[in-house]
Amino acid sequence: MHIVAKFYETYNMCAVVDEFLKNTLDNALLLEGFHCDEQWASWLAPYQRYSVFHQFIEYVVRGFHSDQADEFDIDKNKRIYKSLKGIPAAISDLKPHKLPIEEAFSHHGIDHQSFFEYLADIGKAFEDADANDIYDFMNEIWISAAYEDLMKQTVDEVFHVLFQNRELMLMFNDYASGILSQGHWDRVEGLDRSLLAPSGTLARVRPPRWAQRAVFFRDRGQCVLCGKDLSGLVSLENFENFDHIVPLSGWGLNDITNLQLLCAPCNQHEKRDGGAITSGRYQSWYSMEE
Known part of the structure; x- marks a missing residue:
């Protein structure tokens, strides 16, 4: 029973989880998606190996990847790509055509469809891509087996690091208990x-x-x-x-x-x-x- 850790952005993810838990009021709107619509009812099942904290990490990591995609400046990167088009080595080094999620896949050796390949499938070149193409590409990524593999690896690594921090475990469980204490139990079907x-x-x-x-x-x-x-x-x-x-x-x-x-x-x-x-x-x- 081992984790083969690659530590790609793992500590960055740990810091994001830590920030969310230390500032739950400031992040209340973002956190609502984790427990809204009586999702908290699934937390009642005792001692699941994929713990409630695993679920929380997954939620935060998905949000992190989504923010990365939203912050990708497609127009700036298209200009860089165009200026380097005649210098393949420079394009290979700077990778202006690769989205952040692709770097994560590559680091972990996970086979995936690239943004370039996705654009080719829909009959577009990178120079003609826009933010809507990134949005559509990410929607395909979310449901792919590649992303499932990436999520498992990332969540396992973040959990491995943070489980050792009992004070953070207290913060998380204090946050979760606050949600449960305000839950509308009568709305949960099949409780x-x-x-x-x-x-x-x-x-x-x-x-x-x-x-x-x-x-x-x-x-x-x-x-x-x-x-x-x-x-x-x-x-x-x-x-x-x-x-x-x-x-x-x-x-x-x-x-x-x-x-x-x-x-x-x-x-x-x-x-x-x-x-x-x-x-x-x-x-x-x-x-x-x-």
Whole structure:
């Protein structure tokens, strides 16, 4: 079980996800598309391997690719292409005819239809293309197998980087819980009410083994609040508790991104008020002291 990461714009995407979550009010209109029309009802399914946070990353990445296409200055690039038409090496180097999404495909080695090829199919040359052609081309891209492959690779890489950041996981789950708390449950067709507690929030579901192992290894087998060893290698008296960062009573999700490792005392005392809490405490790769 490995990810072969290429890190093409991965950290840029991570920064975009981070910005969205740190400024949810400023981005409210853009975020509405993620949860409108009762889409949030799908978040109730417990512990999906393609987590709710995966879905969020996918939504943000699609928006990022769309913005890139919208910002592509077709007239400027046509002028550059025309001026370099007699110098194939310069065109190959500057690539004025390639859209940003094509660079992503090429970097990951994903076979795809180029904008040039698309234009040829509709009987146009690049010199005659306009913004409407880019729009139509991107609509074809969205539904292609190539884009599905690109999305999987990109979402997996971004998730791999950001899942380690528990404070960001808190921000995301706090955002998601706010959406659920305002949801109109009576509008959801076929809602599985067995997923709900009597209070109307999500019912507690034991995390599956794969989720427990992922969180245990991410948190290095230590309580994230006090650092107590929970591996069983140092002390047999300490037991791990897989705690919801945003409590279920506060509309928290049964999602792997909403779990953290706590010792029993911290779980019982530090979270006794039912608030969302985590820490920025991480084990260093190595000591700076000799």
